Amino acid sequence: MDMTDSTPPKPWQEKRELSFKEYMHPPYWIPHVGVVRLARALEKAVGKEQANEIIDQTAKDLHTEFWKTHTENAPIKSLEEFFQKISIWSPGTEGEAKESTPNKVVFHVTACLYAQTFRELGAPDIGYLWECKQDYNLLTLCPGLKLKRTKTLMQGDDCCDFTWAWEDE
Known part of the structure; x- marks a missing residue:
């Protein structure tokens, strides 16, 4: 496109800034609706138990791959480093710290757009497998990290x- 062309860009070429909340709700929540529809189709095809195993393993693989890219060149060596890395992880949550020491952090998430979205879709069971359960995968990438x-x-x-x-080995 030459600089003298006054043709406006096509809608899909426009840069869009979305808040995380906007992304998680219509019309942008297609990935989440897609996960739920695919999960329900799997349940019909192979049964709920096997579908849940497939969903869980797929989510585990995706989350593990994502976190490996953030940890393999710079392994996490403390709880402080862990929280610096995961600051990118939860833009759609609100909560409060209950306790914070160098080796232990307790906090309660009191609002979560993931939970809100999957519950609105009538699929908190899928949301748990796809999002919540995957928090435990972080433990495999950070040997000193513990989660309860x-x-x-x-x-x-x-x-x-x-x-x-965090428990030093």
């Missing part, structure tokens, strides 16, 4: 109660 969580918003609880800890 007994509640999730996705499963209808009042918060996600995270306790992250």
Whole structure:
């Protein structure tokens, strides 16, 4: 396109700035709707148990691949480094810190766009497999990292109660 051309760009060529909340809701939530529809189709084809295994493994592979790109050249060696890395991870959450020491952080997530979106889609079971359960995959990439969580918003609880800890080996 030459600089004298006054033809406006086509809509798909325009740069768009979306908030995370906008991305998670219509009309942009196609990836999430797609995951749910695919999951429900898998359930019909192979049964819920096998479908859940496939969904869980696929999500695990995707999340592990994502986190490997953030850790393989610069392994995480402390809880502080872990939180510096995951600051990119949860733009759609709100919560409050309950405890914070160099080797332990306890916080409660009280609002989560992932949980809200999958619940609105009538699929918190899929959301748990696709998003929440995958937090535990981080433990395989960071040997000193530990996680305890007994509640999730996705499963209808009042918060996600995270306790992250670091144990030197």
